[in-house]
Structure formats: structure tokens, C-alpha cells
Amino acid sequence: MALAGAQGTLWSVEGGNKLVCSGLLKLSKANVIHATVTSVTLQHTEGKPLYLVEYENEAGIGFDFYDIVVIATPLHLGNSSTIAFEGFDPPLDVTQDSFQPTVVSLVHGYLNSSYFGFPDPKLFPFANILTTDFPTFFWALDNVCPVNISTNFRRKQPQEAAVWRVQSPKPLLRSQLKTLFRSYYSVQTAEWQAHPIHGSRTTLPRFALHDQLFHLNALEWAASSVEVMAVAAKNVALLAYNRWYQDLDKIDQKDLMHKVKTEL
Template identity: 30%
Template structure:
């Protein structure tokens, strides 16, 4: 039986031979095989003319933070689990690649828990919910909050035409300013400075959105990431049948890029002003490089090129089989609960397998800052069965007082996609960063831009 090290050696050799045997056209390296890296490979291969060779480096599984967890034979979303209907890049790619929408799960009531009691609970009736929210938060607060959110989404929509025209941005503030001159400041000011919203709305609605989407608090969060969180609370959200992880796999297949299952250790400038990448005692030269994974301090860059390491927010994801949430724990029957005050969890919600099947026993997903013990879980749930727990570096830690502009371009022909996460972390943000990298590569290498050809579902 071949050892894993032997297989990796073979793959490394194959990758090297593949690279040196390619003698025509440009060669681009993408470091990272998550949604941002695979989308970069897709845009590079399908929107640039002539088509460059693209090598994607990923030491772990393709998909990155779009991961799944298995419990009792069923798979559940571990990472990004929702897609907004106005996420044009995701929507277009899902349609182009022939992926399907997952059926909507049964309705579950959502309750807000302030650490002592349930302070608000929605219903299955939209009109009733609007009336209850208007009574609790004030009708003008609801109107002004929605107006600010829709204004922001309207400005954000401008990025699609901008990127379609081939614009390339060297840093995040330039990209944001192209959408709205107000956006850069929103990434460096506190959510608490949002105007015209009642204290109750900020504490409960805004607090709930930040806790469930980013595991963070309004006192630290920026205005920009706060409105992204609120957008994640709108209606019409959906997911991909079989799991959102299918998207990066489909992007990589459609890109027809070469996957190298190794970690790049060093990037240095070559004598011919290209880039020499080193991995597992192998090296090769590339005309351009795109880093599409969060910097963790282990990738060595050329001495005159620096990228800041952004701390990631650690969170525990617990999947638990249970007959129900213990009504005595919250003082009433509940299903989905979001903490809006001090509590050991951020959110508790019933989840469904990514293939749409119904498990024999209900499954709940918990987000929490600390790992909950079995004893705690058995006090919160009734008839606890199997439990799966994962520590997850899901998104950057946001602190408006320490936020600053971030650079996409680290050097000539070297870009860092994940700089865009300094504004907000989401699948669509990663795709915006990926398209920017492809546009920048076209400009740097003097390539033309074209529209990708439609892809037949049977080709994947």
C-alpha cells in the first residue's frame, strides 16, 4: 500500500512536470481552495483572453470555510449556510453551473433571549410580526432601519456593473468608494453610531443579527458589517441543494485548473520579475499570484511586501440530536433562540440536512464562544442523542477602533483577495474579491476580458 507521503511526492512531481511542460501563455498561482480561491480560478480561466494556466494550491479539502459536518449519517452546513437573493455573483454562478436551490425548511419561531427571559418571539404571520415589532421598537425605527439597509444594498449593487467593465482596485477603500463615498467611513466607525434607531432595536434586532452572523457585539462591530448582518436577516434567503460546499467544487471543475494539494511556504520575486513559489521541496515560477486565504503568518512574502494578519474570531459549532429544547430552561416552549444579552450561547436553531431529507430525530445547531459541556447540553435539551462539536475560525474579529484600509495589491502581479473580509465576511464578498483579482490580472498581464460561456450541467 502506498503511503500518504509517497502519494504527495507523486502529486508534487506531477504538478511540477505539468507546470514546466506548459510553454505557451501566462501562468497564475492561486493560493487557497476555498470559495474565494476557486472563484478566482474560475474568473481567471473563463473571463480572460487568452486563457491563462491556473494552479490552485490547497493543502486541505476544497471549500475552505464552506464545510459540512456529519451527524447520524446526515450532513449539515458547518460554515456559510445562507445566500441573499441580491448576491448577484453567487446567484449567477449557481445558475450557470447548474446547481439547484435547496427546498425551504419548515417554519420555526425565533425567540430573543436576554440572558434571563424571552423578550420577543415572532410568529408565522408577517402582519402580526410587523405589528409586534412596531409596538416594541417604534414604527419609525423600523422604517428608518429598512431605508438605511435598502440604501446600502442599492449602493452595493453598483459593484457588479463596475466589475463587468473591468475595473481593478488596489485597495479596499477604492473599491468601496466606487460603490458609495460613504462606505469607507462605515468600515471604521462603530455600529453604535447608527442614527435614528431606538435603543431596544439596537440591543435586540441589531444585536441578534451580529450574534447569529458573526458572533460579535455592536460595541465593537463596524457600521458596515452591521448592515451586512441585517441583510442576512431578510427574507428570501436560500442555500444550495446538497450543501453550499458544492459551489467551490463546481467552480474548480468549470475552471479546469490544476489542483496542487500542498501548502505554499514562500513566495519570492524571481530575477525575471515574476514570482517563485516554494512548496514541499518543489518550486515553480508564475507570472502572477493571488493569495485567496486568510494570512496566518506562515506564508513568507518578499521582504518589501507586507500583509497584515487579521485575527479571526473563534467560535464553537455544536450539532446535537434532541427531541426538543427544554421549555423549563427558557420558561416557555421555544425552537430557535438568539441571545440578545449575556448568555453562554450566541444562537440555537433547528437545522435540516443539506440534501433535504428529514432525520429520525431533530437536530439543532448551536453557536457559542466556549465549548458547551454534555451536562449543560442535557439541561437545555430533552432526550439528547449524538453530539458533534467543532471549533471554527469562521470570520475576522471586527473592531471598528482598530480597522483600517487593507490592500489587495501587495506588489506587481501579487494580490490578496481576503483583504475584502476587513469590511465583512460573506460568500458574496469573497466573489467580489475574486472578480477584482481577475480584473487586476488582466490589466497586469495585458489580457482582454470576455464573458464566460454558458456551462452545460452535464459537463460537470
């Protein structure tokens, strides 16, 4: 799954994929509190769990009570937004391993095809390049296309200036940019924790941390992509709904795998 983002023709939304989230929030008419959650404390009322959620924003410190809580952020080591879980006995162990830091550089310039074994740029046949060399200063390089493609769109030829996306473990040095490009007009970079560092794990993080307390991003440790997160979100919604209304026969159905296989 780590190679899924190495293609230049990925599904995207003009203005940024974040508009999908803001659009869904607007359509749902949800009450959005713009703040950073600092802690989730378990309390009880009439035998049912009740969660005190504390948060901070520019107005100060606030809190609210909720029957159902969904954590939709990674809880990995080094995450500055790690949430404290209090009042649980035994205490919740939610700290996970590290994520892979990744830098994406959008470079508008002329690719140095000679570096890849093609002295004549007109003969360079690739739009996507992956490297298996380790260590290396870059992981992938691809020629990106605009979001809105007209009928007469033509991908830039290798000898022409184009927009290339370079994925690397660290910000590219000027000398490294000069290695990949004969010349360039501009460079824009973004750095973030891209995905979990997958290894030979024998277990996965808990999806249900407590009764009606869920951790959406636990599924990232199986596979990390926006599609997987959409599946996780649907599962959380169904699980919370069925548990709330005590439709327990719809949870962990014995013949579910058979139904899924026949449906597909």
C-alpha cells in the same frame, strides 16, 4: 455580517458547500497541486515581477514560477498556514489581527424550552434564538432543515426530537448541553476561525500587495461572507486581466460609481 450564519435556512449544497469549489476547479480544468504554500519570493525578469512559490506536500518540497499570484487564505495572527513573503523592498506587512474562534455543535435531541421561558414545549414559537448576553456559553441556536426539502416536508415541532445547531465560543460541556436540551441522541462538533474580529478600524488590509500579487481575503475585514469572497474573486480576476493586457482605462474608472448606481 456576523449574525448572517445564525439562520437555519441558509443556502447550502448537499455534501457540503466545499463542493462548489471542487466543482469549479473541475470545470475550469485547472492544474491543481495538492500542497501547502510556504513562501512567495519576488524576482524580476525583463522588468516584470516574477514570483517563486515554494510549497510542501507528501512528496517533499517543490516550487514553481508564476507571473500572477492570488493569496486566497487569511493571513491573521495565529494562522498555522501563514505564508512567508521574501525579496520585497520594503518588506510586505501582511500580518492581520485575530479571527473569531467559533464552535458549531449539531445536536439531535429535544430542546429544553423551559430554559427559554416556555414550560410547555408545544407553545414554543421560535426556530431561531440569538442571545445578546455577554459573556455566555452560546451565541445562537437554530432548528436546521435538510438540504433537499420535499413538497411534504414538515419542520419538527418543538416537542419532537430535531436537529439543532448551536454556535458557541467554546465546545459545549455536558452540563451546558443538558441546560439547552432535555435529552439528546447525538452531538457533532466543528471548530474553526469563523471571521475577523471586527472593530473600529480606520484602514483595511491591502488588496493588492504588489504588482500582480493579490490578497483575496483582505476584503473579509470589511465584511465576512461567502458572497463577499465571490465579489473579491471577481475583482481579482478583472484586475489581474486588465493589468496584464494593459487595459488600464478599465481600472479605477472615474464615473464607475455613477454607472453602478444607474445600473442598479
